[in-house]
Amino acid sequence: MPNKIRILIAKPGLDGHDRGAKYIARALRDAGFEVIYTGLRQTPEAIAAAAVQEDVQWVGLSCLSGAHNSLFPRVVQLLKEMNAPDIKVFGGGVIPADDIPGLKAAGIREIFTPGASSQQVVDYINKN
Amino acid sequence: MKSPKTKVKAKPKIKKAVKPVKKKAAAKKPALKAAVQPKKQDLFTTLAEWNNTCVQPMLAKYPERKKQFLSTSGDEVKRVYTPCETEGLDYQKDLGFPGQYPYTRGVQPTMYRGKFWTMRQYAGFGDAAESNKRYKYLLAQGQTGLSIAFDLPTQIGYDSDDPMSAGEVGKVGVAIDSLADMEILFDGIPLDKVSTSMTINAPASVLLAMYIAVAEKQGVKPDQLNGTIQNDILKEYIARGTYIFPPTPSMRLITDIFEYCARSVPKWNTISISGYHIREAGSSATQEVAFTLADGIAYVQAAIASGLSVDDFAARLSFFFNSHNDLLEEVAKFRAARRIWARIMKERFKAQKASSQMLRFHTQTAGSTLTAQQPDNNIIRVTIQTLAAVLGGTQSLHTNSRDEALALPTEDSVRIALRTQQIVAHESGAADTVDPLAGSYYVEARTSEIEKAALEYIAKIDKLGGMVKAIEKGYVQKEIQDSAYRYQKDVEAQERIVVGVNKFTVKEESPKNLLKVSQAVQDAQMKRLAEMKAKRDNEAVKKALGEIHRAAHGSENLMPFIVDAVRKYATLGEICGVLREVFGEYQESVVL
Numbered sequence: 001m002p003n004k005i006r007i008l009i010a011k012p013g014l015d016g017h018d019r020g021a022k023y024i025a026r027a028l029r030d031a032g033f034e035v036i037y038t039g040l041r042q043t044p045e046a047i048a049a050a051a052v053q054e055d056v057q058w059v060g061l062s063c064l065s066g067a068h069n070s071l072f073p074r075v076v077q078l079l080k081e082m083n084a085p086d087i088k089v090f091g092g093g094v095i096p097a098d099d100i101p102g103l104k105a106a107g108i109r110e111i112f113t114p115g116a117s118s119q120q121v122v123d124y125i126n127k128n
Numbered sequence: 129m130k131s132p133k134t135k136v137k138a139k140p141k142i143k144k145a146v147k148p149v150k151k152k153a154a155a156k157k158p159a160l161k162a163a164v165q166p167k168k169q170d171l172f173t174t175l176a177e178w179n180n181t182c183v184q185p186m187l188a189k190y191p192e193r194k195k196q197f198l199s200t201s202g203d204e205v206k207r208v209y210t211p212c213e214t215e216g217l218d219y220q221k222d223l224g225f226p227g228q229y230p231y232t233r234g235v236q237p238t239m240y241r242g243k244f245w246t247m248r249q250y251a252g253f254g255d256a257a258e259s260n261k262r263y264k265y266l267l268a269q270g271q272t273g274l275s276i277a278f279d280l281p282t283q284i285g286y287d288s289d290d291p292m293s294a295g296e297v298g299k300v301g302v303a304i305d306s307l308a309d310m311e312i313l314f315d316g317i318p319l320d321k322v323s324t325s326m327t328i329n330a331p332a333s334v335l336l337a338m339y340i341a342v343a344e345k346q347g348v349k350p351d352q353l354n355g356t357i358q359n360d361i362l363k364e365y366i367a368r369g370t371y372i373f374p375p376t377p378s379m380r381l382i383t384d385i386f387e388y389c390a391r392s393v394p395k396w397n398t399i400s401i402s403g404y405h406i407r408e409a410g411s412s413a414t415q416e417v418a419f420t421l422a423d424g425i426a427y428v429q430a431a432i433a434s435g436l437s438v439d440d441f442a443a444r445l446s447f448f449f450n451s452h453n454d455l456l457e458e459v460a461k462f463r464a465a466r467r468i469w470a471r472i473m474k475e476r477f478k479a480q481k482a483s484s485q486m487l488r489f490h491t492q493t494a495g496s497t498l499t500a501q502q503p504d505n506n507i508i509r510v511t512i513q514t515l516a517a518v519l520g521g522t523q524s525l526h527t528n529s530r531d532e533a534l535a536l537p538t539e540d541s542v543r544i545a546l547r548t549q550q551i552v553a554h555e556s557g558a559a560d561t562v563d564p565l566a567g568s569y570y571v572e573a574r575t576s577e578i579e580k581a582a583l584e585y586i587a588k589i590d591k592l593g594g595m596v597k598a599i600e601k602g603y604v605q606k607e608i609q610d611s612a613y614r615y616q617k618d619v620e621a622q623e624r625i626v627v628g629v630n631k632f633t634v635k636e637e638s639p640k641n642l643l644k645v646s647q648a649v650q651d652a653q654m655k656r657l658a659e660m661k662a663k664r665d666n667e668a669v670k671k672a673l674g675e676i677h678r679a680a681h682g683s684e685n686l687m688p689f690i691v692d693a694v695r696k697y698a699t700l701g702e703i704c705g706v707l708r709e710v711f712g713e714y715q716e717s718v719v720l
Contacts, residue, residue, distance in 0.1 A: 014280035014296050016369020019409050019496070022609055023616050025720055039718040040369045041284075043292075065280055066535075066645065070295030094500075096535055097638030114500040114533050115629045117620045 005125065006056040010038040010047040012075065015065035020092060024060060027118030033125070044071055048078035051087050058125060061091040061108075068095050073106035080107075088128065092116065171212060183207070200454035201412030202614060203577065209569035217572055222467065226562040230470035232463050232575070233563040234521040235486040240559035245517075246524035247549045248325060250492065252277035252302035253536050254649050256312035259302040263317060265539065269546055274317070275325040275526060277301030278335070283370040285331045285704025288653040297650035300536075301327075305653070306699045308660045310338040311345065319343045323354035325400070325490070325524075330372035332359040333381055334703050337691040340393065344695075356397035356446055356490070359385060362423040363402045365599045365714065367409035367608065372704060375596045377711035381686065382427065383434040386441045388687035397446040399427060400490060403465075407450035408496045410612020413461040414578050416450060418585030419595075419604055421468055425586070426595040428477055438477050442484030451513040451520070452494045458513070459565050460574035462520025465489070468579055468586075491517040492526040498533040501636065502628035506530040507544060514552050519565055525549055535642035602719035609719065657699070664697040672696050673706050680710040 009025040011018055018040060029035040036054050038047060051059045059079075061072055072091050079087050091103065092112040100111045110124055197205040206213075217223070224230060227237030236242065249266050251274075252259045263274055278301040281293035287305045288297045297303050304310060319342070328335040336357050340350050361378040364371040371378070382399065389396045403411075403420035411419065424445065431441050449465065452458055469487035473479040493513035498506045510527050517525050527545040529537030537545070553559050565571045585607075592598045599605070618624040625631045672693035679689045693703055 014284050014286075014292065014370075015300075016280075016364075017408075018369065019612055022720060023613060026609075026613055027616075029720075035720075037718060037720055039716045041716075065296060066299035067280075067295035070647075094533065094535070096642050096644070118616075119620065 004032065004034045005058065006034045006036070006054065007058040007060060007125070008036045008038065008047070008051050008054055008056045009060045009062070010042050010050070010075075011040050011062055012042055012044055012047055012071040013063055013065060013067045014041055015063055015067065016040055017064040017093075018062070020064070021060075021062035024062070024092065024118060024121060028060075028122065028125075031118075031122040033122075044074040044078055047075050048082055048084075051079060052082050052084050056087060059087060059089045060121075061089065063091070063093045063095075066094070068093060069099055069102065072103055072108050076107035090121075090124070092121075171210065175210060175212060199413070199457045199574075200452055200615075201414060201457060202611065203412070203414070203457075203574075209573050211569065213573035214569055214576075217576065222576075223566060229474070229482070229485060230467045231486055232467040233566055235466070235488055235523070237562075239521060239562040240518070240553070241562070244553045244559060245522050245549075246273045246323070247271050247546060247553075248273040248275045248490070248524045248526055249542060249546055250275040250277050250325075250327065250526045251542070252279075253300070253643070254298040254302065254645050255653055256302055256304065256309045260313055260315055260317070262539075262542075263313075266542070266546070267317070267322070269543060270550065271546060273323045273325065273524065276313075276327065278326070278328055279303045280370065282335075282700060283328060283330070285334075285372050285700060285708070287657060287699050287701030288650060289657055290701055293650070295650075297653055298645045303649070303653050304335070304338070304700060305657050306660055306697050307338050307341050307694050308656070308697060310342045314342055314346075318348070319346055320348040320352045323356075325356040325358075327358045329358050329361055329364050329368075329370055330378065331700060331704050332357045333385055333687055333690050334694065334700050336385065336393075336396075337687065337694045338700075340691055341695050350393045351395070353393055354395050356400050357385070358402060358448070359399040360402045360423065360427075360448075362426060362595055362599065363405055363420070365716075366406060366419065366423075366604050367411075368402075368405040371714045371716075373707065373711040374714045375599075377680075377707075378714075379427075379430045379596075380434075381707075383431050383436065384685045384687050386431050386444070387434070387436060388685055389444065390436070390440050396444065398441070398444045400446050400448045401427065402448040404448050404450045404492050406608060407452065407494065409608050410496075410615060411608040412611050413452065413454070413457050414581045415585065415607060415611060417461055417465045417468065417578060418582035418589075419608075420447065420449070421465065421472065421582065422586050422589045422595045422598070424469065425472065425476075428473075429594070432477070438473075438479045439481045439484050442473060442477070442479050443481060443486075446523075447487055447489035449489050449491050449522075450494050451491045451517040451522075451525075453497050453509060453512055455512055455516045455519075456565070456568075456571055457574055457578075458516035459520045460571050461578055462489070462491075462517070462522065463563070463566075463571070463575045464578040464582065466521070467575070468582055488523045490524045490526070491520075491522040493517070493528045495528055495532060498528060498530070499626060499629050500533040501633065503530045503534060503639065505628050506533070507548065510545060511548050511552070514548055515556070515558060518552055518558050519563075521563060531639070531642070534639055535644060538641065538643050600717060602717050605717075605719050660697060661699075668696045669693070669698045669702070672698055673702055676703060677706050677710060680707055 025035045025037040090110045223232045226234040280296045282304045286292045389398045401424045403416040407416040466487045470485040473485040493510045529541035529545045531541045589598045676689045
């Protein structure tokens, strides 16, 4: 049996809205992944370090405060700097559609916006 | 004279357990009594007969839409409610007249016949000047109170130039670093005329101090100030996340404010004990009431332990609830909350003054019900939620804008949201009689059910050692998360329909013209902060911060020291930095 996929769900920045992050963390766990959740108010540095240390394949970032454009790309960049460019990053939250191309160009693989189901996230991870 | 008589006449329809009412009405209209008040035995028999002869044959032919009907909160909703469900209810004891204990029907005798609720739109973004412009716009549109949204760095006690603030400055509210920003924020707004609500918790003392100082500059004395600070740290640990310090020093900051305001800012609501965010985090209606009132109990206990007498501060406690889509459940929730709180204050804390027993509350429509899909549908959701808040007897209301699942609301969207309140107030008729849903079998039954279940939660929290302990154990957070998880799973399984999201969807273009706050705001804010620091008397600031440091180590009331420091333009980040040094920082107990 192959090793379980490990995923870090993280809340970067100062945003306290963790309902979505916790829901996704739990839904991914129920779908059979190994999930680590960071809790609130993590710096991009702390998230990247945790991702490397926990040896995860995926990092899921959640942000509802509007700070995604500064925080998400920073995590990707830090992972590269820490020689872990193979750790894949996806994001979710209140993210305007016209911000998504920029985030993808910065290396965030996928963005899930309000209304996306946990099944979509599960399917996406399984396919990629 | 006339209106009590009318009420008395109407009562027997509702329930027969009310002896004095029943007698009077019976004397007047025996025929009516016989018609609507069958004996208990008869009623249960008739109900069973109705079920056998009417319901079952119907079900055999036409099954109902679902096997089980659940409220938004997951409680079972029966097919029909009858006097069987309300038979234990005693009108005088459990409802009373509006403005009378236990205030189930409302905290004032005339409610909206006297004056509508305060229409108060929560607003703030970018810098102080931009937010000042939005406040003036809202006041010009007929809004009757201000409600300040601060950005996250302000809420967590960081200045705009702090590395922790990167990306967040001005995003979800206005950035305030010092008194200089507050002067711009309230420029041209007379603080003796408006009432201002500030959503600020961990650093509430600092923002209140700035408000007092800016009022002084306008020539307005502290005892003329009207408003509210949220100042509710417990729900930050539970659901909202903008905590700074651990519980013990946080509770001290709160009781310091209670004491200071009782003396110096007597009309100020010193706390807004909030269920709103607990509900947004996914709790049920019952949990919202239970955990909010359990937080309230913790604050009352802390204040009493600090030496205050309950009737000296209890009248200044206010509450803040969510208004969700399930109209009748929400009305029942508001009514239940008033009844439980009145009884807690009178029976448990022996509060004597009526004003100490009254639960006054602000309401915000439920942000979590807004959909990013077909956003105009949100106007309808907000209308239902507005109606729930009004039928539930709120004292003030914020209505969300249709585009808030996408971004900050535009001016047009905010105007529609305010108009929604104005239409309900002036056109719906819902505001013309007090507590119009009282006596509905369903609403009364739900009110009693929510009360009972909430009291069970409160007893459980007491058993765990009170709210602070329950939070530290992760109990409250887990209960809420379980509800949230169940709800979302139901939505994904289409057992709950969210129009436009999991049914009735359309292909949509992504929305245009969303309001965004640019990085330029942070750059400009940092520049202003640096200029201000260069101009102020830095020696005086240093001395004032030293005084706060000394007082924080002791047990003096911190408020006077904080007021002194903000007058000298000490920044929010500097003051909170000193307190962080002395108090330490809270570490979240992560539960999944």
